[in-house]
Amino acid sequence: MSKRQSAALDRKKFFGDPVMVITIVILFIFLALFILYPLSMLLVDSVLIKSNDLYSVGAYAGDAERVYYTENGDVAAEENAQIFALLTSPDGSLPDLLAPLYRSTGLFAAKAQLKDAGGALYLKVVNSQDKSAYIALGDLDAVAEVPLTYQANNRLVRDMNGIDPATLCVHIDSSSWTLDTFPRIFKDYTFNNALKNTLVLGGLTGLFSLLIGLLFAYVDVYVHIRSRVSKRLFDVVSMLPVVSPPFVLSLSMILLFGRGGLITRKLLGIYNSDVYGMWGIVIVQTLTFFPVVYLMLKGLLKNIDPSMEEAARDMGASRWKVFTTVTLPLMLPGLGNAFLVTFIESVADFANPMIIGGSYDTLATTIYLRITGGTYDINGASAMAVVLLFLTLFMFMIQKFVLEKKTAATLSGKASRVRMLIEDKSVRYPLTVLCMGISAFVVLMYIAVPFGALFKLWGRDYSLSTRWFEQMFREGGWKAFKDSFLLSIIASPITALLSMIISYLVVKKKFHGKGLIEFVSMLAMAVPGTVLGVGFIRGFSGGIFRTGFLQSIYGTGAILVIVFVVRSLPVGTRSGISALRQIDKSIEESAYDMGAGSGKVFMSVTLPLIKDSFFSGLVTTFVRSITAISAVILLVTPRFLLITCRINEYAEKGEFGVACAYATILIAVTYAAILIMNIVLKYFGTSRVAKPSGE
Amino acid sequence: MAVQNKVPKGVKLDHISKIYKDPKTGKDFYAVHDVALDIAPGSFVTLLGPSGCGKTTTLRMIAGFESPDEGEIYLGGEAINALTPNKRDTAMVFQSYALFPHYNVFDNVAYGLRLRKVPKDEITRRVTAILKLVELSGMEQRMTNQLSGGQQQRVALARALVVEPGVLLFDEPLSNLDAKLRVQMRTEIRRIQQALGITAIYVTHDQSEAMSISDQIILMKGGVIAQMGSPMEIYYHPVSEFVADFIGECNFLKGQVVSSSGGTTVIQLPAGKAAVSTDKVSTPGEEAEIVVRPEAITIAETGMLPCKVELSCFMGSYQNYHVRVGDTLVKITDNCPVNRRIFSVGEEAYISFDAACAHLL
CATH class of the missing domain: 2.40.50.140 (Nucleic acid-binding proteins)
Incomplete structure (x- = not known):
């Protein structure tokens, strides 16, 4: 018996549906090009080493205007003749090289520097007829094509200023495969320190977020809260981090507790407080991430059947005993899950360590500094990015495949009935007060930001003024808002549609490579923004595979939009998948059976049924994009001003007033977006989502 | 009533088989094995059998959702193995009705006609006529969730009928209805099928439903045909203990x-x-x-x-x-x-x- 016939027929039917085939092909290309390819380039860069051999070039100082010289002083090689540079190793350790110049040497970058030296320089070259000639270096820049492997090192040329040009040196690049980079960075103090810092930070943030999140979830689900205000406060606190850009808390931390902090200096009179460093980041990250834990655990606690705990109580266990012997063990996989989610978030976080980290560098910031700083160590940065990637991937795999399954296994199904809430004052008061305290603190932190923008000079002069807003708009504020807004608004529909298509294909269709699509779109969830940013630099700055193809998108808005799309795709896809699983497959089959092709089925049946998910994907992408920083900060060029990068810039310069002005408006924009979403979902959302029936 | 203008088509299953992989053992097995059938145009044929007998798989192969591993399927004399469901002249009534929840009754029924680019006034005329036939006149503007189970069933039937398919497929369409409504609806389905003279293939596990509705019953077991014949033949002259026991x-x-x-x-x-x-x-x-x-x-x-x-x-x-x-x-x-x-x-x-x-x- 063989399935060959049905396989052949299925293939025929599949290819009889061109809309779907084209969609899948485009999807594959997109995912491969913008997720798999940049990440694999990182891997390549970490093991493919460019060696730099030093050669000196026969080059002479002179004053003639002419371009080519032979040894006799005649004009050299005719048009299009092949010419070579004679390269000799100064210490004699390397054999002489004839570098084919293709009418260029790659030394063009040296031109400006050499002109500064005051004299014209000539490069001794040998043409294909073995005649030597001298090329005036001043003309080399006119030649466009640069042989890839022969590139001059700018710095060495710069060192030549005013020196005898006869010793002009070039570095000849060649590539070789090696695993040396990893031992090298593992011996590198900066890297080791950053790795240690990252892990410590992840652990501490994970732990504290877990504790606070658990406290909030427990109080919310188990304890009777009388006042409506505190309920409302819980909601606000759990929503704030979603609305706010990632580094807002860092800003307010500095404003409130920094050296000129409102609380430290004004209220407590401490003049030497130092928020920069590990504890600063831990506090800020904990306050940013604990709401995620709170929401996760709240869902789990609600699923615990109260009768189990009542049974334990009935057998004589105290409330604390019930918590430690029943509730906690049931929650254990869920707790582990929440811890890892926070850990990954913390490890991938770029903005907070950047702003409040001080000298406490994490992997994300170290990679950023390696690339943007003076030491342009691309191999090192790539290797570090690979380490960071594998770290998060590993955690992600454990979380996804071990803990999530276990959580579902222990806590599935619904509670059989309503839980008796704890009325006991000795439990209620301390827990509620603790939660209220933390909530109030979080709210205070957020309130500090707009005031930071409104006070004349934080720490000195607390009178209201619009000077920071004025400065913001004077220094490119409008452009920043326009650019950020425009790029995010372009990314939103693309992401929303793409993630709905991916979910549709993953849930409803059968084809080869479906697993790959699912895996890659999930992978993007585990990739830290910094890693993706480095991957894009390495993958696209020289075009695809350094061939120059698609190089034109590098440095444009398109690449920023693509990054936004890639960063938000997993979130949209996840919500799309869960929405689609709710829809009976025969609804689509029936449309298909009536004569609609895949494209028509998707547009006329599937999409309308999951339009809530589509719409929330739209807004989520917008919010995530406009507040994104980690990946785009590596890719943004002066052509585009992004709000988040501006905030980072001003915060680095210590101009917190302007940073706060930007952040205030950014929060307002994102909050408005979410508000609009809620209104639209409320009035136009469907409650008629079809549930699977029968079977 | 001139609702059906097209000539009904016959269906021929030329020794078709379908192989599935057992998810537990990983071994291939025949879900449908060597099923040969010749369904006359205009007749009402029921595929009957216990769950897992291959009846639904056979129906889904005719609709095109599954592809046979052996044999060829003919619809009106034309081999249709390689056609996708949307290119086949079939219309299916699903167990769960599969109505489009975002459309009202009219739009649900009109869906197939709109795909076929039928002129607007003709759509109105045909949808109105078919809704009258299934006794749902006046409910055009209702949303599907405002209908009772039986009414939803009628909409699903109307939606399938209105495109005048060469063959109408039913996948256990009554199993979600209560017992009384089930009896009423099956009479209804039979009445409409007779009125339109349409070819119908009906899948059910309910033997009384099969007896009351069909011209011919094909009783299946373990992927193969156990017996086929008129309801009376099958009832009084079962060829095996299984058939005898399954039918009454x-x-x-x-x-x-x-x-x-x-x-x-x-x-x-x-x-x-x-x-x-x-x-x-x-x-x-x-x-x-x-x-x-x-x-x-x-x-x-x-x-x-x-x-x-x-x-x-x-x-x-x-x-x-x-x-x-x-x-x-x-x-x-x-x-x-x-x-x-x-x-x-x-x-x-x-x-x-x-x-x-x-x-x-």
Whole structure:
């Protein structure tokens, strides 16, 4: 018996549906090009080493205007003749090289520097007829094509200023495969320190977020809260981090507790407080991430059947005993899950360590500094990015495949009935007060930001003024808002549609490579923004595979939009998948059976049924994009001003007033977006989502 | 009513098979094996069988959702194996109705016509006519979630009918309705099918539904056809114990052939002799099994075979007996027993049945 016939027929039917085939092909290309390819380039860069051999070039100082010289002083090689540079190793350790110049040497970058030296320089070259000639270096820049492997090192040329040009040196690049980079960075103090810092930070943030999140979830689900205000406060606190850009808390931390902090200096009179460093980041990250834990655990606690705990109580266990012997063990996989989610978030976080980290560098910031700083160590940065990637991937795999399954296994199904809430004052008061305290603190932190923008000079002069807003708009504020807004608004529909298509294909269709699509779109969830940013630099700055193809998108808005799309795709896809699983497959089959092709089925049946998910994907992408920083900060060029990068810039310069002005408006924009979403979902959302029936 | 303008098509399954992989063992097995069928245009054929017998898979192969591993499917004489569902001249009524929840009744029914780019006024005319046929006139603007189960069922039927398919497919369409509505709807479906003269293939596991609705029943088991024929053939002349048992209740009496001539075969049972009318000629001494329906047996103080009553239960319209004949348990439904003697548990009695009502396996 063989399935060959049905396989052949299925293939025929599949290819009889061109809309779907084209969609899948485009999807594959997109995912491969913008997720798999940049990440694999990182891997390549970490093991493919460019060696730099030093050669000196026969080059002479002179004053003639002419371009080519032979040894006799005649004009050299005719048009299009092949010419070579004679390269000799100064210490004699390397054999002489004839570098084919293709009418260029790659030394063009040296031109400006050499002109500064005051004299014209000539490069001794040998043409294909073995005649030597001298090329005036001043003309080399006119030649466009640069042989890839022969590139001059700018710095060495710069060192030549005013020196005898006869010793002009070039570095000849060649590539070789090696695993040396990893031992090298593992011996590198900066890297080791950053790795240690990252892990410590992840652990501490994970732990504290877990504790606070658990406290909030427990109080919310188990304890009777009388006042409506505190309920409302819980909601606000759990929503704030979603609305706010990632580094807002860092800003307010500095404003409130920094050296000129409102609380430290004004209220407590401490003049030497130092928020920069590990504890600063831990506090800020904990306050940013604990709401995620709170929401996760709240869902789990609600699923615990109260009768189990009542049974334990009935057998004589105290409330604390019930918590430690029943509730906690049931929650254990869920707790582990929440811890890892926070850990990954913390490890991938770029903005907070950047702003409040001080000298406490994490992997994300170290990679950023390696690339943007003076030491342009691309191999090192790539290797570090690979380490960071594998770290998060590993955690992600454990979380996804071990803990999530276990959580579902222990806590599935619904509670059989309503839980008796704890009325006991000795439990209620301390827990509620603790939660209220933390909530109030979080709210205070957020309130500090707009005031930071409104006070004349934080720490000195607390009178209201619009000077920071004025400065913001004077220094490119409008452009920043326009650019950020425009790029995010372009990314939103693309992401929303793409993630709905991916979910549709993953849930409803059968084809080869479906697993790959699912895996890659999930992978993007585990990739830290910094890693993706480095991957894009390495993958696209020289075009695809350094061939120059698609190089034109590098440095444009398109690449920023693509990054936004890639960063938000997993979130949209996840919500799309869960929405689609709710829809009976025969609804689509029936449309298909009536004569609609895949494209028509998707547009006329599937999409309308999951339009809530589509719409929330739209807004989520917008919010995530406009507040994104980690990946785009590596890719943004002066052509585009992004709000988040501006905030980072001003915060680095210590101009917190302007940073706060930007952040205030950014929060307002994102909050408005979410508000609009809620209104639209409320009035136009469907409650008629079809549930699977029968079977 | 001139709703259906097209000529119905016949369906031919030319020895089709479908292979699936067992998710537990990882081994391939035949979900449908060598099913050969020739369905005449305009007839109502039911695929009947227990769950897992391959009936739904067969239907989905005809619709095009699954591809056969062996054999070819013909619709109106045209081989359609390689056609996608949307290119096939079929329309399916789903178990879950599969109505589009974001459309109202009219738009649901009009969906297929709009895909076919039918002019607007013709759509209105045809949808109105078909809604009248399924007795849903005036409900055009209702959303589907405002309809009862039976009404949703009618919309699903109308949606499939309105495109005038060459063949109409039903995948257990009534299993989500309550018992009373089920009976009503099946009569309705049969009425509409007859009115339009459309070819229909109907999948169900409910034997009474199959009996009442079909021109022909194809009983399946384990992926193969166990028997096909008219409801009456299948009921009175089952070819196997499985068929006999699946279609209604049945008693099996084992014995040896004593004589076989002139259309009557006499069987020696442990408790006595019994005659069966059959075309089959058997040699004396051969093992044989008599199949006889519970309602074909009478119980009295005298008769063919002695028995002992083990259960006697009043069911309203009939008296239900379980009696022991030799070692065999025999079920009897005695209709309208009021004027006859009712036997109680433990009593000795005799059973008899007419030779024409029994059947020999």
